[in-house]
Amino acid sequence: MIGRITRTVDRISTTATEERDFLTVKNLKVAFPTEDGLVQAVDDVSFAVEKGSTLAIVGESGSGKSVTAQAVMGLLDRRTAKVSGEIWLNNVELLGLPSSEMQAMRGDDLAMIFQDPMSSLHPFYRVGDQIVEAMRAHRKVKPKEAKREVVDMFKRVGIPAPERRVDAFPHQLSGGMRQRVMIAMALINSPDLLIADEPTTALDVTVQAQILELIQDLQKDFGTTVIVITHDLGIVADMADEVAVMYGARIVERGPTKTIFETPEMPYTLGLLSSIPRMDVEAGGRLLPIPGNPPSPIRLPKGCVFEPRCRYKAMTNGLSETVRPELLPTAGSPDHLVRCHLMPETRKRIAGEVLASLAEATKA
Amino acid sequence: MTTMSKGAVVDVPIAPDTASSGSVVKVTGLKTHFPVRSRGLLPRVVGYVKAVDGIDLDIGAGETLGLVGESGSGKTTAARSILMLVRPTAGTIELEGLEVTKLSTKQLVPIRRKAAMIFQDPYNALNPRHTVGTIISAPFLVQKITPEGGIKKAVQELMERVGLNPEHYNRYPNEFSGGQRQRIGIARAVALRPKLIVCDEPVSALDVSIQAQILNLLRDLQQDFGLSYLFVAHDLAVVRQISHRVSVMYLGKIMEHASRKVLYSAPLHPYTHSLLSAVPIPNPEEQRHRTRIVLRGDIPSPIDPPSGCVFRTRCFQAREKCAEEVPPLIEVAPGHKVACHFPVTVDELPGALHVAEVEPSIGPQSAGEAVVEIPVDAAVPSQGQTPHA
Secondary structure, three states: OOOOOOOOHHHHHOOOOOOOEEEEEEEEEEEEEEEEEEEEEEEEEEEEEOOOEEEEEEOOOOOOOHHHHHHHHHHOOOOOOOEEEEEEEHHHHHHHOHHHHHHHHEEOOOOEEEOHHHOOOOOOOOOHHHHHHHHHHHOOOHHHHHHHHHHHHHOOOOOOHHHHHHHOOOHOOOOHHHHHHHHHHHHOOOOEEEEEEEOOOOOEEEHHHHHHHHHHHHHHHHEEEEEEEEEEHHHHHHHEEEEEEOOOOOEEEEEEEHHHOOOOOHHHHHHHHHHHOOOOOOOOOOOOOOOOOOOOOOOOOOOOOOOHOOOHHHHHHOOOHHHOOOOOEEEOOOEEEEOOOOOOHHHHHHHHHHHHHHHHHHHH | OOOOOOOOOOEEEEHHHHHHHHEEEEEEEEEEEEEOOOOOOOOEEEEEEEEEEEEEEEEEEEOOEEEEEOOOHHHHHHHHOOOOOOOOEEEEEEEEEEOOOOOHHHHHHHHHHHHEEEEEOOOOOOOOOOOOHHHHHHHHHHOOOOOOOOOOHHHHHHHHHHHOOOHHHHHHHHOOOOOHHHHHHHHHHHHOOOOOOEEEEOOOOOHHHHHHHHHHHHHHHHHHOOOOEEEEEOOOOHHHOOOOOEEEEOOOOOEEEEEHHHHHHOOOOOHHHHHHHHOOOOOOOHOOOOOOOOOOOOOOOOOOOOOOOOOOOOOOOOOOOHHHHHOEEEEOOEEEOOOOOOOOOOOOOOOOOHHHOOOOOOOOOOOOHHOOOOOOOOOOOOOOOOOOO
């Protein structure tokens, strides 16, 4: 096992809000044993989501964001993945459930939208029939009523001519339309929790805008709790109430969206915010990239996972090379957590400088 | 089939300073149509996918022209046609003043050293069985060029220049990360010091923290070698970062063309407005108070493009005239061209333009419903034969 992490702090922050939290993930760890060694895909991830709110999990490939979602959905193969920790949904602990009970909940209480709609729709069956099947797996409905319900849902998600589209095969629909079909399928049993894993990455901006708006509208109407997994900070700014930034299998910063964008403290979050080409910043200058590459999940750095790429590692007196930092609340705001060895004052000063130059550029 | 004359294209006023002598590449009236054949024993051509339908471009030395558009807009086909990787149906392409569309494949070989391409997917663009050294030296071998000091030395210098360790000469692509593979592709593209590099979505497959590294590298190489880029991408923020001028494509046609500054701050075409407003800004305060123009439906099929203006089926400005007449690409200010009957400025945009109000006033709402009548095509005569219904 790589490093030992004290969890007291996280526990305090989660118990404080336990009553109103609808989904609580505590100390989630997922590891895959492979020939090359143990891949620690998710390490000590804890978060809580209030009912009806939206959590965004931000991270690059290999950061563990999708595996976290799969763990919540119970989609990990327990023969190949070692999962530990707790996942509470509506006072039910999901990781301890027998697979038959998890199957009954999946698609009913919690549902997921994937990045690639083609891989989640069966090419041989009509889309309407596939949704009816999802419906009848969880409740008794007469075929005629089921079809009517599907047509209604298609109308709801903005599919034109729904009466005809229910009989279409997936290949007859455009990418945006397929994504809508998948959203319709995910929502047909009115789940309490919807996980959207890169829901618009394969789509054009104009269609992306449609889909994001659709998810937000449906969330308002049905009171669905949403977890959106993305690498696009624009989408996060648009949708999320809270943000968890993942890097190297861990959450490195977590807090309300406003806080993460306005007063981030973790150097990785700062790096992301200042390295992306932004529409609201004067273009043409050099970008300030994060040097290096994301770490391999097989050989994660010993100390802070971001240490090899961190511009400020010299300021930790070598601590970041040897010791795993904990996810700790920042001074003054208990719901803003940062995993960083830098002294709080140093972090604030660095963040202040970076954000000031960014604000300068925004004005220009 | 390719007998149409050059002069048949919509007449676009071109500023005198962009005469062919000053441009590295000058494209006039480029059309690339793919035939659609019927099934059966005797396949017949039943129509054409008009992937690129009459576009003009020119790129000066050391300049980057961004080409943006949704998938299906024809931007990739345009890029490939300009490199003669796909034979265009009509139009001319002048590379440093030399017309290349009539040249045979063999005649094109020596010309190809002037232009190179960087591909979207760094995983598929490199042969997994070849070492990095072999991959980057391929252009030298194909063109039978021996650089001073030998190929190996030149390749190692290139590797160093793009930020790779020259000692990794004998490694295979699978030993590199996505960002490093893209660097390999870039080293191969600049190996022969081409004049023009066509970048087709060069950063969209990379992690966000890597994109900035590659964009900076492209910019540095441009300054060092005086390269011209045709930068094809769907990400408007990325295009804005690297381009000097930008053309917006939709369904095979250029909708708007302007300098970066003008296009992003004072666009006139309704399509450009909608594209820009659809990009979410990473600033929660601003993003949630922005007016968004959400287009309904998808891009129509390029087999049966709408009559008149191709964008009218999704346009909030669409009126009857748009269905009848193809709007020509007109220069409205020096260097700013718009193909729209009813252009709007940012200030003229309906104040609280909200989704519900932006239903297209004419025509259907989605691709599936696309108009099926054959375009009247007043200004642009199509192929030598009449298209079949």
